[in-house]
Amino acid sequence: MKNSYFPGCNLKTEAKGFEQSAIAVSKELDAELVEMPEWNCCGTVQTMTTDNLMRRIAPVRVLSRASKHVKELEGSPNQVTTLCSMCNSTLKIVNAEVKENPNDLEKINFQLENDDLVYEGDMEVKHFLEILRDNVGYENIAKKVTNPLEGMKIASYYGCMLLHPEKAKIDDEEMPTVMESIALSLGAEVVDWPYFKQCCGSYHIVDRDDIVNSQVVKIIRNAKKTGANALIVACPLCAYNLDNQQVELEKLGVEKDPIPIFYFTQLMAIAMGLPQKVNHFEDHHINPKTLLKELGLLGKKK
Amino acid sequence: MSYDYIEFGESEKEFTSKIEEISGQNIFSCYQCGKCSAGCAFSNLMEKTINHTMQLVQLGKKEKVLQSNTHWVCASCLTCTVRCPREIDVAAVMEAIREYTLRYEPETIERLDLPEELLKKIPNIALVGSFRKKSEL
Numbered sequence: 042m043k044n045s046y047f048p049g050c051n052l053k054t055e056a057k058g059f060e061q062s063a064i065a066v067s068k069e070l071d072a073e074l075v076e077m078p079e080w081n082c083c084g085t086v087q088t089m090t091t092d093n094l095m096r097r098i099a100p101v102r103v104l105s106r107a108s109k110h111v112k113e114l115e116g117s118p119n120q121v122t123t124l125c126s127m128c129n130s131t132l133k134i135v136n137a138e139v140k141e142n143p144n145d146l147e148k149i150n151f152q153l154e155n156d157d158l159v160y161e162g163d164m165e166v167k168h169f170l171e172i173l174r175d176n177v178g179y180e181n182i183a184k185k186v187t188n189p190l191e192g193m194k195i196a197s198y199y200g201c202m203l204l205h206p207e208k209a210k211i212d213d214e215e216m217p218t219v220m221e222s223i224a225l226s227l228g229a230e231v232v233d234w235p236y237f238k239q240c241c242g243s244y245h246i247v248d249r250d251d252i253v254n255s256q257v258v259k260i261i262r263n264a265k266k267t268g269a270n271a272l273i274v275a276c277p278l279c280a281y282n283l284d285n286q287q288v289e290l291e292k293l294g295v296e297k298d299p300i301p302i303f304y305f306t307q308l309m310a311i312a313m314g315l316p317q318k319v320n321h322f323e324d325h326h327i328n329p330k331t332l333l334k335e336l337g338l339l340g341k342k343k
Numbered sequence: 344m345s346y347d348y349i350e351f352g353e354s355e356k357e358f359t360s361k362i363e364e365i366s367g368q369n370i371f372s373c374y375q376c377g378k379c380s381a382g383c384a385f386s387n388l389m390e391k392t393i394n395h396t397m398q399l400v401q402l403g404k405k406e407k408v409l410q411s412n413t414h415w416v417c418a419s420c421l422t423c424t425v426r427c428p429r430e431i432d433v434a435a436v437m438e439a440i441r442e443y444t445l446r447y448e449p450e451t452i453e454r455l456d457l458p459e460e461l462l463k464k465i466p467n468i469a470l471v472g473s474f475r476k477k478s479e480l
Contacts, residue, residue, distance in 0.1 A: 205421035240420035246473030
């Protein structure tokens, strides 16, 4: 099966390892992610206002172009797949909103007239985690594992946008299991911890890194307390905040012994013995190779 | 017993209605259970708790609401929204207060002067998110 895939801006810059490992994994699992043509930034954060249609144009434009793309892909369902959880949430919310309000959709489509494409409200938005759970199945992921992640104790960090709000959630908002199930099928151990969706501070990193730091300290200390030696995430902004700010906190003398942050797809690629280069570990601020070497998980091929 | 100390004239009503209009929420649904503030990851950094802010919006106390940093500290994680027993989109109310300031009181917004090395380092989703939440862009 082929899936129309919307990358979003960060997967081409800071999170190359997320995109490339996900594409490599998707091919292994016969759920290939095929990048849609002519995509644009979705706007990152959804507007919670009732009246600001301008902020809803970009996501609708992505949906209209994805709708064209799925028609060109053989056997693809009417859905567009995302990796970034902020894109996922923005696209899902706006998709639900315009389906509920045809008048708004009409006004937005009027803005898209020069595109020769309008959105018919016929698409669904899926996160890659949903594809893995609902279409691929955990047992089929386990079958592809050649290098089980023995010794890894993983804290799954969902962040806010995978679970909030109701319109965009991919799993139970107070007790999600999808990331844990994937980690278990890769042969890793998982920890039960209460900070799995404590907000990392998000975009405050731009001008209020003190807010982000206070969150990162709470999240990381709790993960360490449960014995976790790695965190998995699905959002490039959570990844940056948890990764880079641990280094900053170490410089400030607040925290020491940082723990590595992985995208869940990077660990899938390692467990499946896929080529190392898809993970782009050089973009990480805390070197994940240290832990992988320690556990003897590095460099094994299928 | 006299309730003279609660003023709810035209100017108070105007502020409350504007916040209701932008957010699409019924502010008066809030019965002050405090669950939003209890679950908020940032309560300790807010000058006024969220439920206090909700009450001030109900009372139309524009100056007090806008002077507080509450709505600017909110990172739109929506934990309050998914937990509100009255099904108020509390985060949308915070967004409406930000929008009110950005739309009607633009002189209160300080332009960010970001150093180039920060701009190179920070993920673009953080920049876009931040500008969309905190500026007129």
